[in-house]
Amino acid sequence: xxxxxxxxxxxxxxxxxxxxxxxxxxxxxxxxxxxxxxxxxxxxxxxxxxxxxxxxxxxxxxxxxxxxxxxxxxxxxxxxxxxxxxxxxxxxxxxxxxxxxxxxxxxxxxxxxxxxxxxxxxxxxxxxxxxxxxxxxxxxxxxxxxxxxxxxxxxxxxxxxxxxxxxxxxxxxxxxxxxxxxxxxxxxxxxxxxxxxxxxxxxxxxxxxxxxxxxxxxxxxxxxxxxxxxxxxxxxxxxxxxxxxxxxxxxxxxxxxxxxxxxxxxxxxxxxxxxxxxxxxxxxxxxxxxxxxxxxxxxxxxxxxxxxxxxxxxxxxxxxxxxxxxxxxxxxxxxxxxxxxxxxxxxxxxxxxxxxxxxxxxxxxxxxxxxxxxxxxxxxxxxxxxxxxxxxxxxxxxxxxxxxxxxxxxxxxxxxxxxxxxxxxxxxxxx
Amino acid sequence: xxxxxxxxxxxxxxxxxxxxxxxxxxxxxxxxxxxxxxxxxxxxxxxxxxxxxxxxxxxxxxxxxxxxxxxxxxxxxxxxxxxxxxxxxxxxxxxxxxxxxxxxxxxxxxxxx
Numbered sequence: 001x002x003x004x005x006x007x008x009x010x011x012x013x014x015x016x017x018x019x020x021x022x023x024x025x026x027x028x029x030x031x032x033x034x035x036x037x038x039x040x041x042x043x044x045x046x047x048x049x050x051x052x053x054x055x056x057x058x059x060x061x062x063x064x065x066x067x068x069x070x071x072x073x074x075x076x077x078x079x080x081x082x083x084x085x086x087x088x089x090x091x092x093x094x095x096x097x098x099x100x101x102x103x104x105x106x107x108x109x110x111x112x113x114x115x116x117x118x119x120x121x122x123x124x125x126x127x128x129x130x131x132x133x134x135x136x137x138x139x140x141x142x143x144x145x146x147x148x149x150x151x152x153x154x155x156x157x158x159x160x161x162x163x164x165x166x167x168x169x170x171x172x173x174x175x176x177x178x179x180x181x182x183x184x185x186x187x188x189x190x191x192x193x194x195x196x197x198x199x200x201x202x203x204x205x206x207x208x209x210x211x212x213x214x215x216x217x218x219x220x221x222x223x224x225x226x227x228x229x230x231x232x233x234x235x236x237x238x239x240x241x242x243x244x245x246x247x248x249x250x251x252x253x254x255x256x257x258x259x260x261x262x263x264x265x266x267x268x269x270x271x272x273x274x275x276x277x278x279x280x281x282x283x284x285x286x287x288x289x290x291x292x293x294x295x296x297x298x299x300x301x302x303x304x305x306x307x308x309x310x311x312x313x314x315x316x317x318x319x320x321x322x323x324x325x326x327x328x329x330x331x332x333x334x335x336x337x338x339x340x341x342x343x344x345x346x347x348x349x350x351x352x353x354x355x356x357x358x359x360x361x362x363x364x365x366x367x368x369x370x371x372x373x374x375x376x377x378x379x380x381x382x383x384x385x386x387x388x389x390x391x392x393x394x395x396x397x398x399x400x401x402x403x404x405x406x407x408x409x410x411x412x413x414x415x416x417x418x419x420x421x422x423x424x425x426x427x428x429x430x431x
Numbered sequence: 432x433x434x435x436x437x438x439x440x441x442x443x444x445x446x447x448x449x450x451x452x453x454x455x456x457x458x459x460x461x462x463x464x465x466x467x468x469x470x471x472x473x474x475x476x477x478x479x480x481x482x483x484x485x486x487x488x489x490x491x492x493x494x495x496x497x498x499x500x501x502x503x504x505x506x507x508x509x510x511x512x513x514x515x516x517x518x519x520x521x522x523x524x525x526x527x528x529x530x531x532x533x534x535x536x537x538x539x540x541x542x543x544x
Contacts, residue, residue: 012519016468057530110460114467221432225469225514232467278473278512 010050014043017060018144023116024108025067030179032123032141033169034074038067061107117142118233119179124168125194128175133168136161138197142229143222153219154204155211195243195300198226202247206254207406214264214408217254224251231286238294242301245286249307252279263408268316280311302331321351338369342379354386374403378413381420390424393417433472433542434521436528437510438535454531461531465513470524474511512542 018039025035042063056062108116124138139145139153147165151158182190205219227244234240256270287308290301297305306327313319328344341364349357361380370376381396397417404410450458465471480498487494511528515521518539525537 008519009523012517012523015516016520016523019468110464117467221514228469229467232469282472 006051007047010046010055011043013055013059014046014063015144017063019120019142020060020113020117021063021067022141022144023120024064024113025071026120026123026141027116027179028068029071032120032172032179034071035067036141038070038074039063041070042066064108114233115181117229118181121194121230121233122181122190123172123177123179125190125197126172126175126177127190127193128177129168129171131197131200133164133171134193134197135200136164137168138226139201139222140165143226145222153216153222155208191237191239194230195239198223198230199243199247199300201226202250206250206257207409209405212407213262214406215254215257220247220251220254223247236293238290239298239300241286241290241293242298242304245283245290245304246300246307248279248283248286249304249311252276252283252311258408264412267310268319272314272316275311283308283311297330297334299331299335302327302334306331319350321347325351338364338367339373342370342373342376345383346379349383349386354383358383358387372403374400374409374413376400377403378416381416385416385420385423388427390420390427394420394424432515432517434513434515434518434539435510435542436513436521436525436537436539438508438532438537440506440508440535454533457531461527465511465524465527470513470515472512472514474509476509477507480506513539 021039021042022032022035025038026032029035029038045066046059046063050056121138121142124141125134127134129137136150139150140147145153147161148158151161154161181187202220202223205216205221205223208214208216224244224247227240227247231240231244252275253267253270255276256272256274257265259265283304287301287304290304291297294301306324309320309324309327324347325344328340328347332340332344342361345357345360345364348360358380361376361383364370364376365380377396377400381393381400384390384396385393394417397413397420401410401413401417404413462471462474480500483498485494485496485498485500513521513524515524518541521539525539529535529537
């Protein structure tokens with residue numbers, strides 16, 4: 001039997017409440033670093049009091065109230081030291097007239113909490129902070145992951161993550177980022193920064209850049225969760241739904257993406273019967289919502305439409321490559337990028353043949369923007385192999401393998417290089 | 432990790448009166464909160480056995496029996512697929528659900544695949 005007031009139960013309740021509590025405390029104090037400390041202090045109180053007095057009916061309101069009281073105490077202590085703190089302290093006290101009433105201090109409505117959560121998301125993802133630091137801070141404060149959990153997910157030492165989070169908080173405090181959801185012309189670029197953070201988390205889970213594992217499903221799950229939270233908080237933003245749709249579709253393939261030994265299985269080789277139909281359904285619904293809200297698709301909705309095109313196709317040979325070329329072309333127009341151009345070339349190779357695609361890839365090689373990107377050589381190797389130019393193909397796969405940072409990907413590329421070499425030898429013998 | 436949480440009900444004892452407006456409102460708020468926490472992946476209810484059928488295969492012989500199944504005491508009522516990090520989190524959400532309901536039993540099991 002699991003006791004109601006056990007440490008594990010209290011910690012679970014705390015984890016569930018943490019993102020909401022931190023958001024309200026950050027709004028209350030205007031200081032995200034302090035908010036996190038206050039929430040942690042409130043947990044210490046809960047671990048002491050709940051087993052004795054019973055779990056409160058509303059754990060979130062209890063934790064928030066305790067955090068606020070601690071904030072007021074902290075500001076009072078600082079009164080003589082710092083005029084700015086003293087001012088904040090007076091304001092906070094004025095806003096919470098009832099001294100002992102946890103009701104008055106933890107009485108935010110659901111709507112107010114939602115607003116605070118959204119504000120916290122925008123502050124944590126502020127572009128003034130570097131991407132790795134923004135990611136760590138968002139996973140900590142918005143996702144509620146602990147530092148060790150984040151470190152494990154990113155395969156870096158805990159100290160590195162802790163430092164990133166501290167640095168991010170300092171940068172935000174120094175820049176004086178207001179605790180609010182941006183309005184006006186700032187809004188769309190700031191929303192872009194939020195979506196970017198979520199998608200970067202997802203991508204690191206979907207194709208890990210480091211370590212032995214190629215996929216980290218727990219990071220994908222965390223990103224999808226953040227996306228779903230954001231979609232619920234911003235139901236009228238088409239690109240939020242576009243990003244959620246994209247992540248749901250891609251998550252549906254996670255199981256099929258690795259073989260029994262953890263080796264990558266490429267899209268066209270996957271066992272599509274193992275794709276998660278529930279997530280595909282959620283992806284379709286989110287994409288439909290994005291389309292309904294926007295006259296034309298943004299970059300995330302376009303990528304979701306590309307993922308949807310694959311998700312709807314049960315046999316790889318039935319893939320609608322013409323539609324995919326059209327979608328990639330639209331995407332390249334919306335957000336010109338060499339990586340999208342490379343993906344477009346892959347679609348073109350299936351729709352119109354490898355020769356036409358190779359011409360596109362060679363243009364990319366000429367620009368030298370993807371010089372260090374292993375997939376450029378992997379794609380080029382594949383096209384050359386399909387054209388029967390096996391020796392050149394093998395060299396490209398070897399080059400790709402040398403640049404790949406993920407162990408599983410490198411192994412796959414070395415295997416492909418070997419396969420091309422044997423094809424070349426087979427040809428020699430035929431002569 | 433995905434968990435299936437489901438309520439159990441004894442069909443003979445299931446109250447026939449619909450939920451009060453107050454419960455309806457509270458449950459709506461709870462579901463809203465769970466969706467905004469990114470926890471609920473899918474949810475639904477299951478109709479009484481009188482509207483269903485039971486299908487079995489034994490020695491190459493199919494038997495189809497229309498409901499109700501009188502002997503069924505532990506029936507799945509409502510269900511929710513939850514995305515939680517671990518079992519204690521799924522237990523916490525189940526407790527909240529029951530807190531809104533006032534009384535009842537929820538079983539939670541990890542869903543594989």
